[in-house]
Amino acid sequence: MRWGMAIELKRCIGCYECVLACKAEHFLPPDIFWNRVLIGESGKYPTVTKLIYNVRCNQCADPACVKVCPTGATQQREDGIVWVDEDKCVGCRYCMIACPYQMRSMYEDGNSQYFPGQELTEHEKVGKELYPHQPGVVQKCVFCKERIDSGIAAGLTPGVDREATPACVISCPTKAIHFGDLDDPNSEINRVIKEKHGHPFHPEFGTDPSIYYID
Amino acid sequence: MIQIKPYDFMVKYQQQKDWIGGRGNFIAFAFFLGGISGGLYMAAAYFDSLLGMFVAWLLSLLMGVSYMAHLSHPFRSWRMFMKPGTSWIARGFIFIMLFIGLTTIQLILSQWVPEATAAITTLKVLAGIFAFAQSIYTGFAVSYVSAIKVWNSAIVPILFVTCGLSGGLAILLAITMGGDHAQLVALENVIRVVLIAFAIIIGVYLWNTTYSSTAAKEAVKRLVGGSLAPLFWIGVFLFGIAIPIVMSVTTYFVGVGSSGLLITAVVSEIIGGLALRFAILKAGMYTPLLPVD
Ligand code: SF4
Numbered sequence: 001m002r003w004g005m006a007i008e009l010k011r012c013i014g015c016y017e018c019v020l021a022c023k024a025e026h027f028l029p030p031d032i033f034w035n036r037v038l039i040g041e042s043g044k045y046p047t048v049t050k051l052i053y054n055v056r057c058n059q060c061a062d063p064a065c066v067k068v069c070p071t072g073a074t075q076q077r078e079d080g081i082v083w084v085d086e087d088k089c090v091g092c093r094y095c096m097i098a099c100p101y102q103m104r105s106m107y108e109d110g111n112s113q114y115f116p117g118q119e120l121t122e123h124e125k126v127g128k129e130l131y132p133h134q135p136g137v138v139q140k141c142v143f144c145k146e147r148i149d150s151g152i153a154a155g156l157t158p159g160v161d162r163e164a165t166p167a168c169v170i171s172c173p174t175k176a177i178h179f180g181d182l183d184d185p186n187s188e189i190n191r192v193i194k195e196k197h198g199h200p201f202h203p204e205f206g207t208d209p210s211i212y213y214i215d
Numbered sequence: 216m217i218q219i220k221p222y223d224f225m226v227k228y229q230q231q232k233d234w235i236g237g238r239g240n241f242i243a244f245a246f247f248l249g250g251i252s253g254g255l256y257m258a259a260a261y262f263d264s265l266l267g268m269f270v271a272w273l274l275s276l277l278m279g280v281s282y283m284a285h286l287s288h289p290f291r292s293w294r295m296f297m298k299p300g301t302s303w304i305a306r307g308f309i310f311i312m313l314f315i316g317l318t319t320i321q322l323i324l325s326q327w328v329p330e331a332t333a334a335i336t337t338l339k340v341l342a343g344i345f346a347f348a349q350s351i352y353t354g355f356a357v358s359y360v361s362a363i364k365v366w367n368s369a370i371v372p373i374l375f376v377t378c379g380l381s382g383g384l385a386i387l388l389a390i391t392m393g394g395d396h397a398q399l400v401a402l403e404n405v406i407r408v409v410l411i412a413f414a415i416i417i418g419v420y421l422w423n424t425t426y427s428s429t430a431a432k433e434a435v436k437r438l439v440g441g442s443l444a445p446l447f448w449i450g451v452f453l454f455g456i457a458i459p460i461v462m463s464v465t466t467y468f469v470g471v472g473s474s475g476l477l478i479t480a481v482v483s484e485i486i487g488g489l490a491l492r493f494a495i496l497k498a499g500m501y502t503p504l505l506p507v508d
């Protein structure tokens with residue numbers, strides 16, 4: 001089993017809903033983003049193309065971050081998800097340096113809040129209870145592994161059932177993001193990648209990403 | 216430093232910020248201290264300077280302190296031994312610990328049990344190997360990062376070792392100043408050779424890196440003609456190469472140099488070594504994920 005995503009670039013309207021859904025799902029502190037929408041342009045007037053790429057950790061099959069981590073805090077599960085054991089991370093930042101996609105963030109200030117000088121919002125208060133983030137350690141997208149694990153335990157199928165599927169995928173209003181098992185030849189995601197010629201982002205980085213993009 | 220706005224993230228060339236600036240400065244210091252400590256120990260063991268080996272040991276301890284200051288969770292640092300199979304930081308941590316351990320025993324024996332020559336020689340050889348490892352691993356930790364093209368060069372470890380050796384030799388020169396005249400002459404001769412080698416290696420590195428990729432070329436441009444040019448030309452070139460070479464050549468023609476000249480050369484060499492680590496780390500840039508026109 002290897003979880004993966006396929007993102008249809010032509011469907012993405014750059015609305016940032018996936019970014020906000022991720023922020024809300026994991027109670028991410030200010031300045032921390034587990035996914036982003038990159039917006040750029042290529043070409044020259046009058047033939048300019050607008051580029052909108054929704055990016056997050058690629059859950060690489062050959063992850064640079066896992067190799068360089070001296071403590072074993074960054075690790076890879078059997079289903080391919082790369083995650084950080086916060087209790088083991090020393091904060092050396094080698095993994096941040098090594099990720100060619102720059103998809104890792106250091107949570108520096110444990111007291112940061114969205115509205116400094118004011119009371120924490122209800123969402124922040126709940127987040128501190130439900131999803132506490134350790135300061136001084138590295139964090140990144142984990143493909144909502146909690147949703148996947150609890151979903152599978154409840155007999156659900158990630159990528160098919162909403163409760164077992166990453167928050168960014170189910171929040172996308174244009175259904176630009178597909179999720180599923182890359183190792184299953186009959187999965188929906190494999191069909192989409194095959195039919196629409198999905199390709200990884202910057203395969204030359206050599207980390208074998210599990211996210212595919214469809215032009 | 217290039218100021219990246221949130222909407223520029225990975226859309227433009229982006230300087231690495233994690234191993235420079237704030238707490239990240241300590242890793243540059245640690246790499247510098249590891250280099251000169253290793254270089255000094257190798258030189259001191261060769262010229263049999265007990266004081267030199269002791270200073271190398273102290274510098275290695277300082278390197279450890281600098282490393283700890285770099286970590287957000289220093290009390291978990293024991294975990295850094297866990298993955299020597301794949302991580303250069305884990306390997307380096309082991310090298311530092313072994314170097315400090317072996318040198319401690321060797322220094323104790325050399326000072327208080329000097330008749331144990333066989334044990335002292337064995338320990339010197341072993342500690343010398345780990346001194347070299349401690350010096351070169353800092354280069355491998357950097358050059359292993361394939362994401363940063365300007366670092367991803369086989370020349371970086373050689374550059375760091377040569378720089379560490381020249382700094383170590385300079386410190387040894389300061390330590391032995393006023394001592395045995397023949398040893399001083401021999402040291403100066405070695406320093407001349409190492410300095411010239413250092414200058415050549417920097418030149419080859421920059422030339423070679425320029426042609427390795429666009430991101431590396433951008434980084435070299437920033438180093439030699441952009442925002443990092445003052446650090447490179449004044450710190451690395453003037454202090455690290457030009458002044459020490461002029462001093463060395465002067466002492467070659469006038470015999471062993473005056474203390475003033477030598478001290479200037481030593482201080483200049485140390486500033487140059489530190490500037491090199493900062494310059495290389497600051498030059499690290501990521502290739503944008505979206506095409507750049
Ligand atoms: S995208 Fe970066 S952080 Fe994610 S698995 Fe790959 S190398 Fe690691």
Ligand code: SF4
Binds near residue numbers: 072090091093094
């Ligand atoms: S910062 Fe943490 S997760 Fe990253 S390499 Fe260091 S110990 Fe590993």
